[in-house]
Amino acid sequence: QKEVEQNSGPLSVPEGAIASLNCTYSDRGSQSFFWYRQYSGKSPELIMSIYSNGDKEDGRFTAQLNKASQYVSLLIRDSQPSDSATYLCAVHSGGYNKLIFGAGTRLAVHP
Amino acid sequence: DGGITQSPKYLFRKEGQNVTLSCEQNLNHDAMYWYRQDPGQGLRLIYYSQIVNDFQKGDIAEGYSVSREKKESFPLTVTSAQKNPTAFYLCASSIRGQGASYEQYFGPGTRLTVT
Numbered sequence: 738q739k740e741v742e743q744n745s746g747p748l749s750v751p752e753g754a755i756a757s758l759n760c761t762y763s764d765r766g767s768q769s770f771f772w773y774r775q776y777s778g779k780s781p782e783l784i785m786s787i788y789s790n791g792d793k794e795d796g797r798f799t800a801q802l803n804k805a806s807q808y809v810s811l812l813i814r815d816s817q818p819s820d821s822a823t824y825l826c827a828v829h830s831g832g833y834n835k836l837i838f839g840a841g842t843r844l845a846v847h848p
Numbered sequence: 849d850g851g852i853t854q855s856p857k858y859l860f861r862k863e864g865q866n867v868t869l870s871c872e873q874n875l876n877h878d879a880m881y882w883y884r885q886d887p888g889q890g891l892r893l894i895y896y897s898q899i900v901n902d903f904q905k906g907d908i909a910e911g912y913s914v915s916r917e918k919k920e921s922f923p924l925t926v927t928s929a930q931k932n933p934t935a936f937y938l939c940a941s942s943i944r945g946q947g948a949s950y951e952q953y954f955g956p957g958t959r960l961t962v963t
Contacts (some may be wrong), residue, residue, distance in 0.1 A: 741890075771951065771952075779957070780954040780955060780956050783952070783953060825890065825891070835896065835906070836893075836950065838890040
């Protein structure tokens with residue numbers, strides 16, 4: 738089984754700081770990468786998709802992909818207490834034709 | 849108002865009973881999925897369907913069954929054969945079941961408790 742690994746956290750950052758969430762994956766053939774945000778007791782919400790090497794920005798969120806290093810990250814600028822949630826990394830495994838999810842990183846933004 | 853609905857939000861059952869979880873989408877998506885999430889763990893794929901009248905087992909299909917008679921609907925039955933059914937069940941859909949653009953969108957989930 739191909740794997741997606743994330744640090745479980747909690748990652749604690751002060752309000753206004755940059756939160757950096759990291760994810761590594763094992764399937765070199767993966768082409769599509771996603772970040773989901775999941776508040777406690779709720780379902781995951783898609784916040785970013787990235788398909789090419791480099792950075793992709795959307796508001797306060799930046800996804801970074803490095804296929805050579807099999808590494809994808811999510812940066813959250815100007816972190817707010819409302820960003821406190823678990824962030825799930827998901828990778829599309831071409832060989833298995835399905836999304837494989839990491840266990841998630843819990844982010845806590847404190848005032 | 850497009851989206852994915854799951855019902856009920858909370859479900860309680862006695863051990864040994866089968867139970868069916870509903871999932872409906874009006875996004876005109878071809879593919880639908882069922883995941884299970886246990887506390888502190890990632891999502892595990894139970895079943896998925898890329899097209900009407902076709903579905904495939906995921907990683908943890910034992911003790912579960914599905915049907916896909918309509919594009920909009922993908923109900924999941926948790927049978928008495930499932931050893932540890934208490935979990936948070938999530939239904940998702942995507943425009944297509946294959947291809948590079950593989951964004952999946954989730955319903956609100958059903959929290960099943962079996963005692």
